[in-house]
Amino acid sequence: MDLPGPSLAPGALRYGAPPLLVGFLLTPFSGPIGLGLVALGIGTILFHRDPERQPPESGFVAPADGSVSVIRDEGDRVRVGVFMNVTDVHVNRAPAAGTVESVTHRPGANRPAFSKDSDRNERVDIDCGAYEVSLIAGWFARRIHPYVEAGEELDRGERIGHISFGSRADVLLPERVEHGDLRVREGEAVRAGETVVAVDSAE
Template identity: 35%
Template sequence: MKIHKEGFQTIVISTVIVAVVVLLTVLLVMPRYPVLGWIIAVGITGLLIFILSFFRIPGRVHTEGEDVIVAPCDGTVVVIEEVQPDEYFKDKRLQLSIFMSPLNVHVNRNPVSGEVLYSKYHPGKYLVAWHPKSSTDNERHSVVYRQGDKEMLVKQIAGALAKRIVNYLKAGDKVQQGAEMGFIKFGSRVDLILPLDTKVEVKINQKVKGGVTVLGRW
Protein backbone atom coordinates (compact mmCIF):
# COMPACT_ATOMS: atom_id res chain seq x y z
CA MET A 1 0.00 0.00 0.00
CA LYS A 2 1.20 3.50 -0.89
CA ILE A 3 0.21 7.01 0.16
CA HIS A 4 -1.25 9.30 -2.51
CA LYS A 5 0.71 12.42 -3.40
CA GLU A 6 -2.34 14.60 -2.66
CA GLY A 7 -1.99 13.64 0.98
CA PHE A 8 1.66 14.53 1.59
CA GLN A 9 1.10 18.12 2.79
CA THR A 10 -1.94 17.19 4.89
CA ILE A 11 -0.08 14.29 6.50
CA VAL A 12 3.00 16.38 7.35
CA ILE A 13 0.89 19.14 8.93
CA SER A 14 -1.26 16.60 10.80
CA THR A 15 1.79 14.75 12.09
CA VAL A 16 3.33 17.95 13.46
CA ILE A 17 0.07 18.95 15.17
CA VAL A 18 -0.40 15.47 16.66
CA ALA A 19 3.20 15.40 17.92
CA VAL A 20 2.77 18.80 19.63
CA VAL A 21 -0.57 17.81 21.19
CA VAL A 22 0.79 14.50 22.47
CA LEU A 23 3.91 16.18 23.90
CA LEU A 24 1.86 18.84 25.71
CA THR A 25 -0.52 16.16 26.97
CA VAL A 26 2.35 14.10 28.40
CA LEU A 27 3.95 17.13 30.06
CA LEU A 28 0.91 19.04 31.28
CA VAL A 29 -2.13 16.74 31.46
CA MET A 30 -0.95 13.24 32.35
CA PRO A 31 0.83 14.16 35.62
CA ARG A 32 -2.46 15.49 37.10
CA TYR A 33 -5.13 13.68 35.06
CA PRO A 34 -3.61 10.45 33.70
CA VAL A 35 -6.87 8.95 32.41
CA LEU A 36 -7.79 12.13 30.54
CA GLY A 37 -4.25 12.34 29.22
CA TRP A 38 -4.42 8.82 27.78
CA ILE A 39 -7.82 9.53 26.21
CA ILE A 40 -6.43 12.63 24.47
CA ALA A 41 -3.24 10.87 23.33
CA VAL A 42 -5.04 7.81 21.97
CA GLY A 43 -7.77 9.90 20.35
CA ILE A 44 -5.41 12.27 18.54
CA THR A 45 -3.20 9.37 17.41
CA GLY A 46 -6.28 7.59 16.08
CA LEU A 47 -7.15 10.70 14.06
CA LEU A 48 -3.70 10.64 12.46
CA ILE A 49 -4.12 6.97 11.58
CA PHE A 50 -7.47 7.81 9.95
CA ILE A 51 -5.87 10.55 7.85
CA LEU A 52 -3.11 8.17 6.73
CA SER A 53 -5.75 5.59 5.83
CA PHE A 54 -7.76 8.14 3.85
CA PHE A 55 -4.87 8.80 1.46
CA ARG A 56 -3.97 5.13 0.95
CA ILE A 57 -3.55 3.54 -2.46
CA PRO A 58 -4.11 -0.22 -2.04
CA GLY A 59 -2.40 -2.63 -4.39
CA ARG A 60 -4.96 -4.08 -6.82
CA VAL A 61 -5.19 -5.95 -10.09
CA HIS A 62 -7.31 -3.65 -12.26
CA THR A 63 -10.00 -4.85 -14.66
CA GLU A 64 -9.46 -4.03 -18.33
CA GLY A 65 -11.56 -4.41 -21.46
CA GLU A 66 -12.80 -2.27 -24.35
CA ASP A 67 -16.42 -3.24 -23.74
CA VAL A 68 -16.46 -2.77 -19.96
CA ILE A 69 -16.94 0.30 -17.78
CA VAL A 70 -15.11 -0.09 -14.49
CA ALA A 71 -15.86 1.79 -11.27
CA PRO A 72 -13.96 5.11 -11.14
CA CYS A 73 -13.90 5.00 -7.33
CA ASP A 74 -14.61 2.96 -4.22
CA GLY A 75 -18.02 3.38 -2.62
CA THR A 76 -21.68 2.40 -2.72
CA VAL A 77 -24.01 2.59 -5.73
CA VAL A 78 -26.81 5.00 -4.75
CA VAL A 79 -28.45 5.96 -8.06
CA ILE A 80 -29.27 4.11 -11.28
CA GLU A 81 -31.83 6.07 -13.29
CA GLU A 82 -32.65 7.74 -16.59
CA VAL A 83 -31.91 11.49 -16.61
CA GLN A 84 -31.80 14.57 -18.79
CA PRO A 85 -28.15 15.72 -18.47
CA ASP A 86 -27.49 19.30 -17.35
CA GLU A 87 -24.36 19.70 -19.48
CA TYR A 88 -22.69 18.52 -22.68
CA PHE A 89 -25.24 15.89 -23.73
CA LYS A 90 -28.66 16.94 -25.08
CA ASP A 91 -30.30 13.51 -25.22
CA LYS A 92 -31.51 11.41 -22.30
CA ARG A 93 -28.87 9.31 -20.56
CA LEU A 94 -28.45 6.76 -17.81
CA GLN A 95 -27.01 8.08 -14.53
CA LEU A 96 -25.10 5.79 -12.18
CA SER A 97 -23.89 7.40 -8.96
CA ILE A 98 -21.39 6.13 -6.39
CA PHE A 99 -21.27 7.58 -2.86
CA MET A 100 -17.83 7.70 -1.25
CA SER A 101 -17.69 7.76 2.55
CA PRO A 102 -14.65 9.17 4.42
CA LEU A 103 -13.55 5.55 4.99
CA ASN A 104 -13.31 4.74 1.28
CA VAL A 105 -10.20 4.96 -0.88
CA HIS A 106 -10.53 8.36 -2.60
CA VAL A 107 -8.39 7.92 -5.71
CA ASN A 108 -10.52 8.41 -8.85
CA ARG A 109 -9.69 6.36 -11.94
CA ASN A 110 -10.58 6.39 -15.63
CA PRO A 111 -13.53 4.02 -16.15
CA VAL A 112 -12.56 3.46 -19.80
CA SER A 113 -9.66 3.99 -22.16
CA GLY A 114 -10.01 6.59 -24.89
CA GLU A 115 -9.83 10.32 -25.58
CA VAL A 116 -10.87 13.16 -23.26
CA LEU A 117 -13.25 15.43 -25.20
CA TYR A 118 -14.23 17.80 -22.40
CA SER A 119 -12.90 18.72 -18.97
CA LYS A 120 -14.50 21.51 -16.95
CA TYR A 121 -14.55 22.65 -13.31
CA HIS A 122 -17.81 24.04 -11.88
CA PRO A 123 -17.88 26.03 -8.61
CA GLY A 124 -20.93 25.39 -6.48
CA LYS A 125 -22.51 24.49 -3.16
CA TYR A 126 -21.53 21.83 -0.62
CA LEU A 127 -24.75 19.91 -0.12
CA VAL A 128 -24.41 16.45 1.42
CA ALA A 129 -23.25 14.06 -1.30
CA TRP A 130 -26.44 11.98 -1.28
CA HIS A 131 -28.68 15.03 -1.83
CA PRO A 132 -30.45 14.73 -5.25
CA LYS A 133 -29.32 18.23 -6.28
CA SER A 134 -25.67 17.68 -5.39
CA SER A 135 -25.11 16.39 -8.93
CA THR A 136 -26.09 19.75 -10.45
CA ASP A 137 -25.62 22.31 -7.65
CA ASN A 138 -22.42 21.26 -5.86
CA GLU A 139 -18.83 22.05 -6.71
CA ARG A 140 -17.82 19.48 -9.32
CA HIS A 141 -15.49 18.61 -12.18
CA SER A 142 -16.89 17.02 -15.34
CA VAL A 143 -14.97 14.94 -17.87
CA VAL A 144 -16.25 13.42 -21.12
CA TYR A 145 -14.55 10.29 -22.47
CA ARG A 146 -14.87 8.93 -26.00
CA GLN A 147 -14.10 5.34 -26.85
CA GLY A 148 -14.83 4.53 -30.48
CA ASP A 149 -18.34 5.84 -31.19
CA LYS A 150 -19.35 5.81 -27.49
CA GLU A 151 -19.21 8.79 -25.13
CA MET A 152 -19.72 9.09 -21.37
CA LEU A 153 -19.47 11.88 -18.80
CA VAL A 154 -17.99 11.45 -15.33
CA LYS A 155 -18.57 14.01 -12.56
CA GLN A 156 -16.43 14.30 -9.44
CA ILE A 157 -18.78 15.94 -6.95
CA ALA A 158 -17.88 17.63 -3.67
CA GLY A 159 -19.95 16.95 -0.55
CA ALA A 160 -20.45 18.63 2.82
CA LEU A 161 -16.90 17.66 3.89
CA ALA A 162 -15.18 17.30 0.53
CA LYS A 163 -14.11 20.78 -0.47
CA ARG A 164 -11.22 20.05 -2.74
CA ILE A 165 -11.57 18.30 -6.07
CA VAL A 166 -8.40 17.46 -7.99
CA ASN A 167 -8.58 16.48 -11.66
CA TYR A 168 -5.57 15.73 -13.84
CA LEU A 169 -7.25 15.59 -17.28
CA LYS A 170 -7.68 18.08 -20.09
CA ALA A 171 -9.39 17.93 -23.46
CA GLY A 172 -7.31 16.06 -26.02
CA ASP A 173 -5.64 13.69 -23.53
CA LYS A 174 -5.42 10.01 -24.43
CA VAL A 175 -6.09 8.01 -21.28
CA GLN A 176 -5.77 4.42 -20.09
CA GLN A 177 -8.52 2.56 -18.25
CA GLY A 178 -7.71 2.34 -14.53
CA ALA A 179 -5.14 5.16 -14.56
CA GLU A 180 -5.65 8.03 -12.11
CA MET A 181 -7.97 10.81 -13.24
CA GLY A 182 -8.14 12.70 -9.95
CA PHE A 183 -8.80 12.74 -6.21
CA ILE A 184 -11.52 14.09 -3.90
CA LYS A 185 -10.82 14.82 -0.24
CA PHE A 186 -13.02 13.63 2.63
CA GLY A 187 -16.27 12.11 1.36
CA SER A 188 -18.16 12.84 -1.85
CA ARG A 189 -19.64 11.09 -4.88
CA VAL A 190 -18.95 10.32 -8.52
CA ASP A 191 -21.67 10.31 -11.20
CA LEU A 192 -21.39 8.51 -14.51
CA ILE A 193 -23.66 9.72 -17.33
CA LEU A 194 -23.90 6.77 -19.73
CA PRO A 195 -25.67 5.86 -22.99
CA LEU A 196 -29.18 4.52 -22.37
CA ASP A 197 -28.31 1.15 -23.89
CA THR A 198 -25.51 0.51 -21.36
CA LYS A 199 -25.90 -2.94 -19.80
CA VAL A 200 -25.60 -2.21 -16.09
CA GLU A 201 -24.09 -5.02 -14.00
CA VAL A 202 -24.42 -3.54 -10.49
CA LYS A 203 -27.35 -2.86 -8.17
CA ILE A 204 -28.41 -0.13 -5.74
CA ASN A 205 -26.50 -0.36 -2.41
CA GLN A 206 -23.80 -2.58 -3.95
CA LYS A 207 -20.25 -1.89 -2.78
CA VAL A 208 -17.78 -1.29 -5.60
CA LYS A 209 -13.99 -0.99 -5.89
CA GLY A 210 -12.32 1.60 -8.08
CA GLY A 211 -10.54 0.15 -11.09
CA VAL A 212 -11.86 -3.35 -10.32
CA THR A 213 -15.66 -3.62 -10.26
CA VAL A 214 -17.39 -3.76 -13.65
CA LEU A 215 -20.31 -1.29 -13.57
CA GLY A 216 -21.58 -2.13 -17.03
CA ARG A 217 -20.87 -2.91 -20.66
CA TRP A 218 -21.35 -0.94 -23.85
Protein backbone atom coordinates in the same frame (compact mmCIF):
# COMPACT_ATOMS: atom_id res chain seq x y z
CA MET B 1 -0.74 8.79 -19.02
CA ASP B 2 -1.39 7.13 -15.67
CA LEU B 3 0.43 8.22 -12.55
CA PRO B 4 3.18 5.82 -11.43
CA GLY B 5 1.01 4.19 -8.80
CA PRO B 6 2.07 5.63 -5.45
CA SER B 7 0.58 4.10 -2.32
CA LEU B 8 -0.82 7.54 -1.39
CA ALA B 9 -2.73 10.08 -3.45
CA PRO B 10 -1.05 13.47 -3.98
CA GLY B 11 -1.54 15.78 -1.04
CA ALA B 12 -1.81 13.06 1.60
CA LEU B 13 1.16 14.28 3.59
CA ARG B 14 0.13 17.93 3.19
CA TYR B 15 -3.09 17.19 5.04
CA GLY B 16 -1.83 14.48 7.39
CA ALA B 17 1.59 15.75 8.46
CA PRO B 18 0.50 18.89 10.42
CA PRO B 19 -1.75 17.10 12.94
CA LEU B 20 0.84 14.31 13.23
CA LEU B 21 3.68 16.70 14.06
CA VAL B 22 1.62 18.81 16.45
CA GLY B 23 0.30 15.66 18.07
CA PHE B 24 3.78 14.26 18.68
CA LEU B 25 4.85 17.59 20.20
CA LEU B 26 1.79 17.84 22.47
CA THR B 27 1.67 14.23 23.65
CA PRO B 28 4.26 14.65 26.47
CA PHE B 29 2.34 17.65 27.83
CA SER B 30 -1.26 16.82 26.98
CA GLY B 31 -1.60 13.14 26.25
CA PRO B 32 -5.26 12.91 25.15
CA ILE B 33 -5.07 15.93 22.85
CA GLY B 34 -1.73 14.88 21.40
CA LEU B 35 -2.84 11.30 20.80
CA GLY B 36 -6.05 12.58 19.26
CA LEU B 37 -4.11 14.67 16.78
CA VAL B 38 -1.79 11.76 15.98
CA ALA B 39 -4.83 9.58 15.28
CA LEU B 40 -6.30 12.33 13.09
CA GLY B 41 -3.06 12.59 11.11
CA ILE B 42 -2.81 8.84 10.59
CA GLY B 43 -6.47 8.67 9.58
CA THR B 44 -6.00 11.50 7.09
CA ILE B 45 -3.05 9.77 5.47
CA LEU B 46 -4.90 6.45 5.29
CA PHE B 47 -7.86 8.29 3.77
CA HIS B 48 -5.61 9.15 0.80
CA ARG B 49 -4.38 5.59 0.22
CA ASP B 50 -4.08 4.59 -3.43
CA PRO B 51 -3.93 0.81 -3.96
CA GLU B 52 -3.23 -0.78 -7.31
CA ARG B 53 -6.19 -2.17 -9.24
CA GLN B 54 -6.53 -4.72 -12.06
CA PRO B 55 -9.14 -3.56 -14.60
CA PRO B 56 -11.12 -6.15 -16.58
CA GLU B 57 -10.68 -6.42 -20.34
CA SER B 58 -14.12 -5.07 -21.21
CA GLY B 59 -17.07 -3.08 -19.91
CA PHE B 60 -17.44 0.21 -18.07
CA VAL B 61 -15.93 0.03 -14.61
CA ALA B 62 -16.85 1.94 -11.46
CA PRO B 63 -15.21 5.37 -11.21
CA ALA B 64 -14.96 5.11 -7.40
CA ASP B 65 -14.96 2.78 -4.42
CA GLY B 66 -18.18 2.85 -2.44
CA SER B 67 -21.84 2.00 -2.97
CA VAL B 68 -24.06 2.75 -5.95
CA SER B 69 -26.26 5.65 -4.87
CA VAL B 70 -27.68 6.84 -8.21
CA ILE B 71 -29.04 5.03 -11.26
CA ARG B 72 -31.21 7.24 -13.42
CA ASP B 73 -31.98 8.30 -16.97
CA GLU B 74 -30.76 11.65 -18.28
CA GLY B 75 -32.33 12.06 -21.69
CA ASP B 76 -31.19 9.08 -23.73
CA ARG B 77 -28.35 8.21 -21.36
CA VAL B 78 -27.97 6.43 -18.02
CA ARG B 79 -26.10 7.92 -15.07
CA VAL B 80 -24.52 5.70 -12.41
CA GLY B 81 -23.30 7.45 -9.26
CA VAL B 82 -21.08 6.00 -6.53
CA PHE B 83 -21.11 7.43 -3.00
CA MET B 84 -17.74 7.21 -1.23
CA ASN B 85 -17.94 6.60 2.50
CA VAL B 86 -15.18 7.90 4.77
CA THR B 87 -13.56 4.45 4.87
CA ASP B 88 -13.44 4.03 1.06
CA VAL B 89 -10.50 4.73 -1.24
CA HIS B 90 -11.08 8.18 -2.77
CA VAL B 91 -8.91 7.89 -5.88
CA ASN B 92 -11.10 7.92 -8.99
CA ARG B 93 -10.56 5.95 -12.18
CA ALA B 94 -11.60 6.05 -15.82
CA PRO B 95 -14.61 3.81 -16.57
CA ALA B 96 -13.29 2.98 -20.05
CA ALA B 97 -10.66 3.91 -22.59
CA GLY B 98 -11.15 7.28 -24.23
CA THR B 99 -9.78 10.72 -25.00
CA VAL B 100 -10.33 13.59 -22.59
CA GLU B 101 -12.16 16.33 -24.49
CA SER B 102 -12.53 18.77 -21.61
CA VAL B 103 -12.12 19.13 -17.85
CA THR B 104 -14.59 21.64 -16.41
CA HIS B 105 -14.87 22.93 -12.86
CA ARG B 106 -18.39 23.93 -11.81
CA PRO B 107 -18.77 25.82 -8.52
CA GLY B 108 -21.78 25.02 -6.41
CA ALA B 109 -23.15 24.05 -3.02
CA ASN B 110 -21.76 21.51 -0.56
CA ARG B 111 -24.75 19.34 0.30
CA PRO B 112 -24.36 15.77 1.61
CA ALA B 113 -23.26 13.65 -1.34
CA PHE B 114 -25.91 11.00 -0.74
CA SER B 115 -28.78 13.50 -1.03
CA LYS B 116 -30.65 14.52 -4.17
CA ASP B 117 -29.51 18.11 -3.60
CA SER B 118 -25.89 17.04 -4.23
CA ASP B 119 -26.52 17.36 -7.98
CA ARG B 120 -26.03 21.10 -7.43
CA ASN B 121 -22.75 20.64 -5.55
CA GLU B 122 -19.32 21.80 -6.64
CA ARG B 123 -17.96 19.38 -9.21
CA VAL B 124 -15.41 18.66 -11.90
CA ASP B 125 -16.76 17.14 -15.12
CA ILE B 126 -14.31 15.11 -17.21
CA ASP B 127 -15.81 14.74 -20.70
CA CYS B 128 -14.40 11.80 -22.65
CA GLY B 129 -16.79 12.07 -25.59
CA ALA B 130 -18.66 8.78 -25.37
CA TYR B 131 -18.90 9.01 -21.59
CA GLU B 132 -18.44 11.63 -18.87
CA VAL B 133 -17.18 11.36 -15.29
CA SER B 134 -18.28 13.84 -12.63
CA LEU B 135 -16.30 14.22 -9.40
CA ILE B 136 -18.74 15.76 -6.91
CA ALA B 137 -17.89 17.38 -3.59
CA GLY B 138 -19.98 16.78 -0.47
CA TRP B 139 -20.79 18.77 2.65
CA PHE B 140 -17.25 18.29 4.01
CA ALA B 141 -15.26 17.71 0.85
CA ARG B 142 -14.05 20.95 -0.67
CA ARG B 143 -11.02 19.86 -2.69
CA ILE B 144 -11.39 18.05 -6.00
CA HIS B 145 -8.08 17.12 -7.63
CA PRO B 146 -8.30 16.08 -11.32
CA TYR B 147 -5.16 14.44 -12.70
CA VAL B 148 -5.99 14.75 -16.41
CA GLU B 149 -6.24 17.47 -19.05
CA ALA B 150 -7.91 17.84 -22.44
CA GLY B 151 -6.21 15.78 -25.12
CA GLU B 152 -4.98 12.97 -22.88
CA GLU B 153 -5.62 9.36 -23.83
CA LEU B 154 -7.04 7.19 -21.05
CA ASP B 155 -7.04 3.47 -20.45
CA ARG B 156 -9.78 1.62 -18.62
CA GLY B 157 -9.14 1.90 -14.88
CA GLU B 158 -6.57 4.69 -15.17
CA ARG B 159 -6.36 7.18 -12.32
CA ILE B 160 -8.13 10.44 -13.24
CA GLY B 161 -8.27 12.28 -9.90
CA HIS B 162 -9.26 12.18 -6.26
CA ILE B 163 -11.51 14.06 -3.89
CA SER B 164 -10.02 14.92 -0.52
CA PHE B 165 -12.55 14.04 2.18
CA GLY B 166 -15.41 13.15 -0.13
CA SER B 167 -17.67 12.11 -1.69
CA ARG B 168 -19.38 11.02 -5.00
CA ALA B 169 -18.26 10.07 -8.51
CA ASP B 170 -20.68 9.54 -11.42
CA VAL B 171 -20.33 8.12 -14.88
CA LEU B 172 -22.75 9.26 -17.59
CA LEU B 173 -22.76 6.29 -19.95
CA PRO B 174 -22.99 6.43 -23.76
CA GLU B 175 -26.42 6.42 -25.44
CA ARG B 176 -25.84 2.85 -26.63
CA VAL B 177 -25.78 1.57 -23.03
CA GLU B 178 -29.26 0.70 -21.78
CA HIS B 179 -30.61 -0.42 -18.42
CA GLY B 180 -30.38 -4.02 -19.55
CA ASP B 181 -26.61 -3.55 -19.94
CA LEU B 182 -26.15 -2.51 -16.30
CA ARG B 183 -24.44 -4.99 -13.98
CA VAL B 184 -25.03 -3.16 -10.68
CA ARG B 185 -28.00 -1.93 -8.69
CA GLU B 186 -28.49 0.80 -6.11
CA GLY B 187 -26.88 -0.03 -2.77
CA GLU B 188 -24.35 -2.44 -4.25
CA ALA B 189 -20.69 -2.11 -3.20
CA VAL B 190 -18.21 -1.46 -6.04
CA ARG B 191 -14.45 -1.04 -6.46
CA ALA B 192 -12.95 1.67 -8.66
CA GLY B 193 -11.35 0.35 -11.81
CA GLU B 194 -12.44 -3.24 -11.21
CA THR B 195 -16.21 -3.61 -10.77
CA VAL B 196 -18.06 -3.63 -14.11
CA VAL B 197 -21.07 -1.34 -13.83
CA ALA B 198 -22.23 -1.88 -17.43
CA VAL B 199 -21.30 -4.02 -20.42
CA ASP B 200 -20.53 -2.35 -23.74
CA SER B 201 -22.15 -3.77 -26.86
CA ALA B 202 -19.53 -1.98 -28.99
CA GLU B 203 -16.72 -4.18 -27.64
